[in-house]
Amino acid sequence: MVIPGEAPFISASSDGFSPTDSACRILLVDDDVALRTTLPHVLAQPGRSFDQCGNVQEAIARLESQHYELILLDYRLPDGTGLDVLDWLAGAKRDEAVVMISGEDAIDAAIGALRRGADDFVRKPYHVAQLQRAVQNALHKALLERANLAMSQRLKGSERLHRYLVESSPDFIFTLNTGGQFTYVNPRVETMLGYPRQYLIGKSLAQLTVHEDIGRVDTMMHEAINGSRSNQSVELRLRRRDPGSGKPGSSAIPVALNVVPIQGRNPNGPGEVPVGIYGVARDISDRKRAEEIITFQAYHDQLTHLPNRILFKDRLELAIAQAQRRGGLLAVMFIDVDRFKLVNDTSGHSEGDRLLRAIAQRIRDTLRKGDTLARLGGDEFTVLLPDIAHEHDAEIIARKIHAALEAPFELKHGSFRTTVSIGISVFPRDGEVAEMLTQHADIAMYQIKRGGKNGYCFFQPDLNQHHQERITLEHELRGALERNEFALLYQPQVSLSQRRVVGMEALLRWQHPKLGLVTPDTFIQVAEEIGLIGEISRWVVDTATAQLAQWRKAGFDKLRLSVNLSSHDFDRDETIARVQNRIEEHRLSNDCFDVEITESVMMRDTDEVVARVQRLRECGVGISIDDFGTGYSALAYLQKFPVSSLKIDRSFVSDLDGPAATPIISAITGIARGFSLHLVVEGVEHAEQAERLRRLGCDVMQGHYFSAAISAHEAERWLREPAALIH
Structure with a gap:
């Protein structure tokens, strides 16, 4: 087909163009009705649709209500020129691609059109292929520009998001150069450590690290810069800013530090090399406090905050090992509060707890710095006396404890005087392992209990025999009722x-199968203690x-x-x-x-x-x-x-x-x-x-x-x- 005044039509496919546009709207602005009717057929591609108008006013009206990918704009129009449309597009900040079509011979028309934003200028008469190529190029250019714009916007959005995340992060985020100096720090450092951001730029990470952890920082930097490790995690302490001097002070907070090398171009050859370090430091003070609380609760009594049975055993085993190396002595005390149940029964358990705390404090005040006072539970305490020169030293401490408890305790219902029964075992005479020393001190304490309470007693081997007899008596007493071994005599x-x-x-008697007729003095106290x-x-x-x-x-x-x-x-x-x-x-x-x-x-x-x-x-x-x-x-x-x-x-x-x-x-x-x-x-x-x-x-x-x-x-x-x- 030949358009009047133009070259014959050439197929778009013969010129190497393929229809790649989809949903592409094109506006034809020309006062030639025949041309507006012909061009949609000439430029037809899948997805393309065409609108047409014949003057500037109609074109602007359509543009106000519709966006187009391309405008084919005639230079000469009944009510103005195509330049008027270009001016409107520029004023409205529109991004439609424009191909200006003109029969003007003067170069000024083309220059004016291109300066006002036209993407191409086609002079009449033109070959159909020339117009098709101009349209295709304009659409392709517009597509690339939109893609670039979208990518740029995404990059800017991503950069804004990343900066927002970094700047508002609850963690201290920073970058270091290969020398370990800060090149960037986020605002979190101001609340976490108290430093202004600019103060740290150029300072080294080692300057903020407590002295004991500097070696770990040096190792981390060395491995990161040398590329031997791509990702590292370490816990260390960073020094807070001293408000007085403005410099790193003595107080510090624990942080979990994660660092990765920043890769950059290798100036000496192909590939990449570390050019810095990206680091994230998280304040773990709360976690450390929680761990300390959990650890404390695992090894300490909750009422008195004294070491519990587990911690006492650990310290006793350590003291035994040290005493064995030095050939020294140590003593273990087992302390039981006399008549403590009376306080619970008469004054209540809260007053009993107050009394236990007060007793613990008085006993603690009598001990040396290296001694350990522990609460095993109830009204039972143990004392470790390491490094004693003679067993007489333990006797002196026992007397001090009794003297410290002589003054009455003030309870809610009045004054209360309490006493304690103390059993003492000495290493290595009374045992060489923790369990045996504690057991023998316990046996000695029961000897005081049976003898009237309120005293102290060293373990003697014959007490162990009495203790074994006591254990046997307890065991046999539990079955005495079932075996019908009790009898009543009458006076x-x-x-x-x-x-x-x-x-x-x-009068109650126990017809023991081996011991014969046993009086209550032998077994009633045992029955009371074991709940029978x-x-x-x-x-x-x-x-x-x-x-x-x-x-x-x-x-x-x-x-x-x-x-x-x-x-x-x-x-x-x-x-x-x-x-x-x-x-x-x-x-x-x-x-x-x-x-x-x-x-x-x-x-x-x-x-x-x-x-x-x-x-x-x-x-x-x-x-x-x-x-x-x-x-x-x-x-x-x-x-x-x-x-x-x-x-x-x-x-x-x-x-x-x-x-x-x-x-x-x-x-x-x-x-x-x-x-x-x-x-x-x-x-x-x-x-x-x-x-x-x-x-x-x-x-x-x-x-x-x-x-x-x-x-x-x-x-x-x-x-x-x-x-x-x-x-």
Whole structure:
């Protein structure tokens, strides 16, 4: 096809062009209607679409509502020139490609068009291929420009994002040159370390590093610059700025530092070489503090902040190793607080905790700088005394501890005096390993406990034998109830005036398969310590009440029976409830069954203890104070506790010839009469004692002068034939 005044049409494909444009809108601006109709066919390509108009005004109107990839613009238009359109495009900052078509011969038209932003200028008449090539080139150029613009915008956006991330990062980000000097630092350094950004430029990383970590920084720099390691992570401490001098100060923070080499062109050959270092330092102060807290909690007691069992063992093993190398001595103390349970029971656990902290502080103040005080748990402490010249040194420390605890502790409910029992073992005499030294000190401490508490004792080999016997006793005692090895014996209580048995005291015995008949003095304390006393007391109550019911059915309806309960039985309701149930079950009348308690129970004087004693009295059980006069007897307790009987201790009977015994017995007798209490004297061994006690006003007695503790069958003989048996 030949356009009038133009060369014949040549196919676009024959000139090497291929249709690569998609969704390409082209605006034809020409007042020649025939040309506007022909050009869309000539320039047709897949994806191309054409709009057309015939003057400047229409062109601008279309451009205001539509964007085009290309404008084919005639120079001469009815209402102006194509230059007017170019001016509008420039003013509107549009990016359409423009190919100016003109029949003007003057070069000024082409220059004016190109200066105003036209991409090409085609002079009429033109060959179709020339126009096609101009269109293709203009579109291709516009495509490249848009691609470059988009890439540039993406790069700028990426750069802005990267800079934002770096500048606002919570980490200290920096770059170093090959000499280790800062070339860039982000703002985080100002809040993390306190330095202005510009202050650090040109300074070396080593200047900020604490002295002990500088070697690690030098190694890191060397490996990074030499390319031996591409990525490194290290923890070190960076010094904070001293506000006074403005220079690195003594305070430092721990950081996790990650560095990678910055690669650059190799000036001496092909490839790349490290030209600097990119680093990120993260403040790990919180993590370090958390680790320290976790570590502290793992190795320290939470209440007193003393070393715990694990840390004490580690330090003891280290001290043993050092003592072995030097041929020296060390000592281990095992400390147990006496009567600590009384504080918890009477004042509460919070006051008990306060007391433990105060005790720990006083003990710590008596020790040397290199000694270790640890809390094993509860009211137990251990002390490591390394580097002692003689075992006498440990004795001196033990005395200091006792002296430090002499002053009372101020608790919420008043002052409290406490004592401790201390066991001591010495290396290497008492053991060469940590476990053995601690165990032997523990054994020595129990020796003090059994001997009356409030003292200290060195471990002796025979104590180990006693300890093993104690362990064996504990093991055998746990199965004694199941094997039915306990028995109750009965000691008659005789009224001299009536010459008959008025009561029986039930006495517990353990029929041991090897040791024979074992008295309570041997095993009751053990039973209390291992938690068996409740079961034993309930068995005693069951057996005694059943026996009393049997005797009363046999006609001995005026007989009284007493049993001994442990002070631990008044810490809980189980045994008290058992007494109530058995009294009701056997229908025992009031005041025929007595429970003997020690004065230590009254000394506790808590609401719970008083309430449990009152419960026993309400169900008809008598309360007898055993060994009256040997402890902290006070008339106030007799008024507060619903007591029904007093028992004069055997120690006053055995010392009747002494200067104080007779007045004391007379006083106790008067107290019993004054409070209308039943009175029993125990430990009567011969007739002279019985006669003197009778003259002092005592009537009911028990002891070997009358009868030892006997079986229930033998006791019944006393009930049936008292006159024949009483002297």
